[in-house]
Amino acid sequence: MAVDAVQGTLDELGTPLREVTFVVFDLETTGGSAAEHAITEIGAVKVRGGEVVGEFATLVDPGGPIPPFISVLTGITDAMVLAAPPFSQVLPSFLEFAKGAALVAHNAPFDMSFIRAACATGGYPPPANPIVDTADLARRVLTRDETPNCKLGTLARLFRSTTEPCHRALADAKATVDVLHGLIARVGSLGVHTLEELRSFARTPTPEQQRKRHLAEGVPSAPGVYVFEDTRGEALYIGKSSNLRNRVRSYFTASETRSRIREMVGIAERVRTIVCATGLEAEIRELRMIGSTKPRYNKRSRFPERAVWLKLTNEPFPRLSIVREVKDDGATYLGPFGSSRAADDARTAMHEALPLRQCTERLSSRIRRSACTLAELGRCGAPCEGRESEDAYARHVRGAKKAMEHDSEAVFSALEARMRRLSTEQRYEEAAVDRDRLAVYIRTAARMQRLRSLTAISQMVAASPAFDGGWDIHVIRYGRLAAAGVMPRGAHPTPYVDALVATAETVTPGPGPTPAASAEETECVLRWLDSPGVRLVQVDGTWSVPAYGAGRLRDRIERAYQGLHPHQPREGRPLR
Template sequence: MTAAHVQGTLDDLGTPLSGVTFVVVDLETTGGSAADSAITEIGAVKVRGGEELGELGTLVDPGGPVPPFITALTGITTAMVTAAPRMDSVLPAFLEFARGSVLVAHNAPFDIGFLKAACAEHGYAWPRFTVVDTVDLARRVLSKDEVPNCKLGTLSRFFRTATEPTHRALADARATVEVLHGLIERLGSFGVTSLEEMRGFAKAPTPEQRRKRHLADDVPSAPGVYLFEDAAGEALYVGKSGDLRSRVRSYFTGSETRRRVREMVGLAERIRTIVCATGLEAEVRELRLIAEHKPRYNRRSKFPERALWLKLTAEPFPRLSIVREIRDDGARYLGPISSRRQAEEARAALHEAVPLRQCTQRITLRLVEAGRLHACALAEMGHCGAPCDGSEALEDYTAHVTAAQEIMEGDARPVVASARARIDRLSRELRYEEAAAQRDRLAAFVRAAARGQRLTAFARLRQLVAARPAFDNGWELAVVRYGRLAAAGTVPPRADPWPYVHALTATAETVFPPVGGAPGGVPLGTAQGGGATAEEMECVLRWLDLPGVRLVEVDGEWTCPAHGAEGLRGWIDNAYAAHDPKSSGRSRPLR
C-alpha cells in the first residue's frame, strides 16, 4: 500500500512578508537608560506590502527638563515638551496603533526597553509583539565592504532613502522604513520570503560556522584565554571567559551574528587556550596578549602605547602640551587619554579656566628682559596675559601655573565651575551648538582627570593583596604591585588561607615603579613584564570593586583627592549614556 501524498497548506510556508503589517517605531529620550530617563518623542509608521498605512508622531512631556546635550542632539527643548501630552495619554494611543503588528526598530533593545518600562510604570501589560531589529538584519545581509557599520545614518545613505535621519522620532522612523524595505529586498536573494524565515535568518549559523565546530572539541571547561589562529599560526582574535568551552562553542552557533566574527571563524584553523587560576587573571592575560599580538579582529586594547598625556611642561613659563611619553623631567602629567581629540578638548577646558600661554615658542627670563619676544593674537583677544613681552609678571604667571598644577593633581572645581557657567549662559541664549562644544570640553577634562587621578593613586602602591570569595566557598587571591597583576591564585574551601597568601606573594612577579608614579610610565629599571597599562589597572580596580572582595595587605597610601574629578565621573557618564543612543547600531567590539 503506497503512502498517501498530502498537499501542504499555505500555513506551512509561513507568513509572507508581503502580507505582514509592520509598525516601525523610533523614540527620543532624555537619557540612555529607561531606569532613569524618560521618552520625549514617539514616531511610528505602519506599512504593509511596501505601502504606508498610517503614521503616529507626537512629542511627550517627560515630566522634567530636557538636558542641554539632548537639546543639542535632537533640537527638542524643555519649552517644546512642556505643553505636550504626558505618557499616560500617549501610550494607549501607541499600543492601539501597533496592535496586531510586528514591531520594527533600529537597535530594537533600546526602543523596546523604554516602551516596556512605560507600560510597567502606567499599569499596561506589554503585548507580546514580534520584534524585528534592522541592526541584526543589516549585519546579516550586508558585507563590511558595503557598509563600515550599521548605524541608521550609514544604512540610510547606502539605501539612498528619501528621508534623512535627523534624531527626530518620526523622521528616523520613516528612514528606518526605507532601510527595512531595502533589507527585505536583499533577503529575497537568500530565499527568505516569510516572517518566520526572516526572524530565523539572522540567527542561523553559516555553513562555515557549522564546518568549523570541531575546533571547539578539546576546549576545557575552565576560566582562561583563547586565541583563534590561522593556518600560519597568526593570532586572529583573542578573548577570555570564565568557561572556555561554553564561550568558544558559541562562536559556531546561530547566536553569533556579528559579521566580523563570522569572517574570523572562516579563517581560523585552530584554537589555542590558556587556562587561568581566576577570571581576573584571564582578563589581564587577554589584555596583554592583545597588546602583544595585535590580532586583526580585536578592536579594543590593541595599541596601549598610543595613549596620550596632557603635560604641564617644566620650564620658566610652563605650557600645556600633548605628548605620548611620560618622562622623569619634573613635569606634571594628566591622563592617559585615548584620542587626540579628547586630549585637545581637555586642554581647551583647562585653558579656559586658567590663562596659561598657548604658544609653543621658548620663553626665558633673559629673552623677556631683552625684549626679543612679541605677543601673539591671543594676547590681543584677552586670552593670554602675554608673559612673553613682559606684560604679565613672572610672579603672576607662576600663580596661574600653580593653579593648573592643583587642578591636574586633584582640584577639578575651577574647571567645572568655569565650564558650567559658560554652558548655562549659552543655553539661555539658545546657542545650543556652542553649549554642546563646551559640554564636550568639560566631559573630556573630567574623564581624563578622573582616570589619571584614580590610576596614579593605584600605580603608587608598592603591593596590594586582595581576596574574593570563590563559587566553591574557597577564595580567589590577587597580588598587585604598582598597579600590575603580579600573581593570581586560589585557596581551597576550608583551608587556612595564610600559607597560600605567603606562597603567592613570595613567587609573584617583580615589578618596578613607573616614572613619577604615573600609570603607563616607563618602569624604573627592568621588570619581567614591565609596568601595568592603564587598561590593566582599570581591570584590576573593577575586580576590587566586586562584592565580597577583602583587602589582605596594602603597602603604601591609596587615596584620591577630596575635590578631584572622580566624584564627577558618574555624572558625566550618565549624561553621555543618552548622547546619540541610536548609535548603538554601530558595530560592536569583538567581546
C-alpha cells in the same frame, strides 16, 4: 505503507515579507524613562512591498517644559508644542494607523515602553502587533568590519538612506525605513523570507564551523586564554574564558553569529590554550598577548601604545601639549585619551578655567615675542611680552597641576558657569559643545586619579573567594599583576602568600600615571578589587583617591548622559 502528503497551512509557512505591512515609527521625548518623561513628537511611515503607503506625524504637548538641551538636540521648543495635542489625543489615531501592521523601531524597547505606558494611562490594551527592532537585527546581521556601531545615523549612511536622521520623529522614521529595507535584503540572501523568520533570525553553523569542531577536542575546562592559529602558527584571534572548553566549543555552534569570527574559524587550523590560575590572570594575559601579537581578527586592545596624553610641559612658562609618550621629564600628565580629539577637548576645557598660554613656542624670561589675541581678550597674561613674570605665571601652573591630579572643581565650575550663560542667551549648540568637552575632561581625570591610587602602591596582595571554597590570591605591583595563585580550602594562608610574593614578577616602575602596565590592565585589576568578597592581605602604602577629585563630579556628568533616546548620540545629552 503509503503516507498521504499534507500541504502546510499559511500559518505554518509564515507571512511572506513582501505581503507584510510595516509601520516604522519614532518618538522624540523629554527623557529616557516612560514613567518620568513625556513624548514631544511622533512620526510613522507605513510601507508594504517596499513602497510607502502612508505617513503619520505630529508634535505632542508633553505637559511641561522641554529641557533646554533636549531643544538643542531635537530642535523642538516649548513654543512649537504650545498648540500641539497631548499624546492621550494622538494615541487612538496612531493605534488605528498601525492596526494590522508589524511595528518597527530602531531600539524598539525604548519606543514601545512609551507607547505601552500611554496605553495603560489611557485605558487601552497594549499593542499586540509583531515588533521588529532594527537595532537588534543589525547587530545580528552586520559585522564590526562593516559598521563600527548600530546607531541609526551610522546605519543610514551604510545603507545610503535618502533621509538623514536629525532627531525629528518623521525624518528618523523615514531613515529607519531605508535601514529596514537594507537589512531585509541582507537576510534574504540567508534564506529569511517571512516575518516569522525575520523576527527569530539566527544563523546556522556554516559548513566550515561544523568541519572544524574537532579543534575544540581536548580543550580543558579551566580558566585561561585560547589562541586560534593558522597553518603557520600565526595568531588569528585571542580570547579568554573562565571555562576554556565551553567557550572554544561555542565558536563551532549557531550561537556564534559574527561573520568576521566565522571567517576566522574557516582559516584556523589549531586552537592553543594557556591555562591560568585565576580568571583575573586570564584576563590580563589576554590583554598582554593581544597588545604584543595584534591578531588581525581581534578588534579590541590591539594598540595600547596609541594612547594619547595631555602634558603640562616642564619649562619656564609651561603649556598644555598633546603627546603620545610619557617621559621621565618632570612634566605632569593627564590621560590616557582614546584620541587626539578627546585630548584637545580636555585641553580646551582646562583653558576655560586656567589662563595658560596656548602658543607653542618655548618661552623664557629672556625670549620675547608679540602677544596674540588671547592676551587682549584676557585669556592669557602674555608672558611672551613680559607682562607676566615666571612667579606670577606659576600660579596658573599650580592650578593646572591641581586640576589634573587632585581637584577638578575649578574647571567644572568655570565650564558650568559658561554653559549657564550660553543657555540663558539661547546659544544651546555652543553650550552642548562645552558640556561634552567638560565630560571628556572629568571622565579622564577621574579615571587617571583612580588608576594612580593603585599604581602608586609598590605592592598589594589581595584574595577573593574561589568557587571550590579556596581563595584566589594576586600580587599587584604598581598596578601590574605580578603573580596569581590559588590557596586550597582550609589551608593556612601565610605559606601560600609568602611563596607567591617570593616568586612574583619584579616590577620596575617607569614615569607617568601608569608606570608599569597599560591603563586597561590596571583597570582590570581595579574591577577585580571592587568585586564582592575581595580581601586585602597586604598593602605597602596608602590606597586612596583624592577627596576633591574628579570622581565626585563624574556622577553629575553621567546623569547628564542618561535619559534620552538610545539612538541619539551621547554628545547631545544635557548636564543636570
